[in-house]
Amino acid sequence: MDMSLASLLYPLIKPLLFRMDAEAAHELTTRMMRVTHSLGILGREAVVDGPPVSVMGLNFPNRLGLAAGMDKSAAAVDAWSKLGFGIVEVGTLTPRPQPGNPKPRLFRLPEHRGLINRMGFNNPGIHKAVERLRNRRAKSVVGVNIGKNFDTPNEKAVEDYLFCLRATYDVADYVAVNISSPNTKGLRDLQSENAIRSLLIAVRSEQGTLKEKTGRMVPIVVKIAPDLTCEGISDLVRVFNEVGVDGVIATNTTIDHSGVHPHRFANEIGGLSGEPVRTRSNEVLAVFRAGLRPEIPLIGVGGIVSGADAAEKRRLGADLVQIYSGLVFRGPSLIAEATQMLLDSQGI
Numbered sequence: 283m284d285m286s287l288a289s290l291l292y293p294l295i296k297p298l299l300f301r302m303d304a305e306a307a308h309e310l311t312t313r314m315m316r317v318t319h320s321l322g323i324l325g326r327e328a329v330v331d332g333p334p335v336s337v338m339g340l341n342f343p344n345r346l347g348l349a350a351g352m353d354k355s356a357a358a359v360d361a362w363s364k365l366g367f368g369i370v371e372v373g374t375l376t377p378r379p380q381p382g383n384p385k386p387r388l389f390r391l392p393e394h395r396g397l398i399n400r401m402g403f404n405n406p407g408i409h410k411a412v413e414r415l416r417n418r419r420a421k422s423v424v425g426v427n428i429g430k431n432f433d434t435p436n437e438k439a440v441e442d443y444l445f446c447l448r449a450t451y452d453v454a455d456y457v458a459v460n461i462s463s464p465n466t467k468g469l470r471d472l473q474s475e476n477a478i479r480s481l482l483i484a485v486r487s488e489q490g491t492l493k494e495k496t497g498r499m500v501p502i503v504v505k506i507a508p509d510l511t512c513e514g515i516s517d518l519v520r521v522f523n524e525v526g527v528d529g530v531i532a533t534n535t536t537i538d539h540s541g542v543h544p545h546r547f548a549n550e551i552g553g554l555s556g557e558p559v560r561t562r563s564n565e566v567l568a569v570f571r572a573g574l575r576p577e578i579p580l581i582g583v584g585g586i587v588s589g590a591d592a593a594e595k596r597r598l599g600a601d602l603v604q605i606y607s608g609l610v611f612r613g614p615s616l617i618a619e620a621t622q623m624l625l626d627s628q629g630i
């Protein structure tokens with residue numbers, strides 16, 4: 283397979299990055315990407331784009347996305363797009379800027395190809411991101427993932443989501459409502475039947491108003507946790523089918539660390555991602571596919587570390603897929619591998 287410069291370099295610099303603190307390595311990589319992109323030397327991965335894929339009324343250059351959390355502040359959207367992602371989801375963004383949890387808050391578990399994070403929505407605030415997105419040139423579809431500030435009580439959470447939806451409506455291609463991060467106290471309680479129903483009714487109604495005002499329909503998707511009970515999943519499926527939603531992202535990170543014991547970081551508080559979450563994410567994806575109205579698309583995320591994993595999500599019913607942890611362990615060559623496998627499995 284044709285290899286880009288980034289794919290060739292990553293195996294060389296990975297040992298150095300892995301010797302650094304995980305968050306510092308992340309910041310350094312992002313900076314390198316921005317610099318190489320602005321110098322025009324960030325090569326495109328050997329991504330083979332097939333015909334554009336139409337989902338939620340949007341045209342995607344391919345089915346592979348960068349999951350939320352990698353570019354929380356929309357700092358390098360054009361560079362991510364250049365690497366070959368058909369979708370770049372930025373955020374999570376909150377109404378006001380916030381620093382997130384104290385460091386260290388990101389841990390690598392290379393033996394499991396997993397990460398544990400308790401970042402806590404560190405972000406520069408929705409307005410800063412919107413400003414940056416106005417200047418983007420990316421041909422990727424850009425999703426804006428929104429959440430609530432850590433100090434906003436759940437009773438007022440709806441206001442935070444509406445604030446972010448209004449702020450971002452004219453620059454986002456789609457908006458992802460994140461109610462599934464384990465690192466903001468009480469956030470996942472918004473997945474309970476009554477809470478999600480009122481939240482969804484409110485954002486759908488605002489979406490209608492904004493559509494009238496702007497003449498643009500921006501799809502709204504909801505991102506869910508893998509740690510839902512069977513009953514919790516049935517409740518969500520019922521609400522999504524009744525109130526209507528433009529798509530569902532399954533899944534966020536898991537608080538179940540049983541698969542990584544006795545790793546020295548296994549007891550770190552936070553969400554576990556990468557290979558250890560794959561089986562559960564896939565189960566949740568399949569159950570949602572079985573229960574959701576067929577016209578509601580699914581975005582599959584959690585544990586993709588190979589092209590075959592991406593194709594597996596597709597087989598289980600995902601219209602689009604996203605990656606985060608796999609990129610840390612495999613580097614940018616995973617982008618070309620996954621887009622190719624997704625293309626090959628197009629008909630499935």
Ligand SMILES: Cc1cc2nc3c(=O)[nH]c(=O)nc-3n(C[C@H](O)[C@H](O)[C@H](O)COP(=O)(O)O)c2cc1C
Pocket residue numbers: 349350351352354373374388397399401403427460463505533534535555556557559583584585586604605606607608
């Ligand atoms: C360090 C880190 C930060 C994350 N931040 C966010 C976030 O801000 N919002 C969000 O919706 N998901 C966030 N995620 C979750 C990912 O988007 C994804 O759902 C999860 O990691 C599973 O995918 P993966 O196994 O490919 O990493 C984060 C994940 C990691 C590892």
